[in-house]
Amino acid sequence: MSTTSSGIRFDSVTVAYDGNVVLDALDLTVGPGEVMALLGPSGSGKTTALRAVAGFVRPASGRVFLGDRDVTGLPPHRRGIGMVVQQYALFPHMRVADNVAFGLKARKTAKAEIRTRVAEALELTGMGAYARRHPRELSGGQQQRVAIARALAIRPDVLLLDEPLSALDAQLRSGMLAELARLHRELPDVSILYVTHDQVEALTLADRIAVMDRAKLRACGTPRELYRAPTDEFTASFVGGANLLPVTVGTGGVSFGDAEIKVDTGGAARGASATLCVRPHLVGLGDGPNRLTGTVGEIQWRGATHRLYVDVDGHRVMADVRELKAPPAFGESVSLHFSSEDAVLLPAGVSHD
Ligand SMILES: Nc1ncnc2c1ncn2[C@@H]1O[C@H](COP(=O)(O)OP(=O)(O)OP(=O)(O)O)[C@@H](O)[C@H]1O
Ligand SMILES: [Mg+2]
DSSP, rough: OOOOOOOEEEEEEEETTEEEEEEEEEEEEEOOEEEEEEOOOOOOSSHHHHHHHHHHOOOOOOEEETTEEOOSSSSSSGGEEEETTTTOOOOOTSSSHHHHHHHHTTTTOEEEHHHHHHHHHHHHHHOGGGGTTTOOOOOOOOHHHHHHHHHHHHHHHSEEEESSSTOOOHEEEEHHHHHHHHHHHHSSSSSSEEEESSSSHHHOOOOOEEEEEEEEEEEEEEEHHHHOOSSSHHHHHSSSOEEEEEEOSSSSSOOOTEEEOOOOOOTOOOEEEEEEEGGGOOOEEOOOSSSSEEEEEEEEOOSSSEEEEEEEETTEEEEEEESSSSSOOTTTEEEOOOOGGGGEEEEESSSOO
């Protein structure tokens, strides 16, 4: 089913259920061999976007392209796509090998070829030794590998993964994350669209992240771009924790309560309201540039760091501080600081209420 060109392109794809728009004019391109994470809260339209690519839902308007093929009108089985859904959906009465062979049999692939491909897919997912087992004789993680093997057996150009790790416990999840990264290295030409609401998965696996919010694409960029230089509050808080401080633009910086903060204000007008985004791990305890003073409202020990919640002018500022031998006491007055380069000025509250 391989074509010479791969990749996925959403061209203004809108999906509605009973007149309710759940995917709103999505424009997004996943390059050949690229891993794109679709990240967003529950109900934001992630699965719907995936189903539009797979052909399980028909857009009300817009087109879906795989490479240069317009597949909008094609049935799912003619799209050459591998898909793994959240709940594995293995056939319980079939052995592992037959589960993996399923898509190939449906395509009337020759028997010898099926044997080769099944072995290859099971090998890729580390399940070579389990071909004769039934799904009930496998752990959750192993079942998920089989589901991935089944998706890979047809040698798809495009792999769609819908929260593939969400049913696994935390430890297994991190092991499977590493497995998926390895799999991608072994199949560098396969484009992957990976749905998750877990930012760690998105930051770890994806070449780029598309952030979804209430049926709309909010932002798209490399993990580093979205983390270091988010363009809106929703993205800033969804990709990593963020302090979002209401500030007023001055000259050469902003003011936050009594504090003057030096930051690049771009073209923002003097006197305008804006939001200053600073990541908690970039906020230090003690005196320094861009000093804020407040009282400690809460302290959480998190192993490698202490998270301090400091009340500054009626706002809670989070600071993740490492190597804190003697943490300040609750109610103690403290100073916080951060470098100007670590702060990003965002438009005030445009995205979220
Ligand atoms: N078959 C359907 N009929 C009617 N509404 C639907 C249908 N499928 C999804 N929806 C609605 O579309 C919206 C988007 O759903 P979708 O499954 O794409 O969200 P999601 O981002 O994948 O969420 P989650 O993280 O919970 O899986 C939701 O409001 C959902 O209720
Ligand atoms: Mg979903």
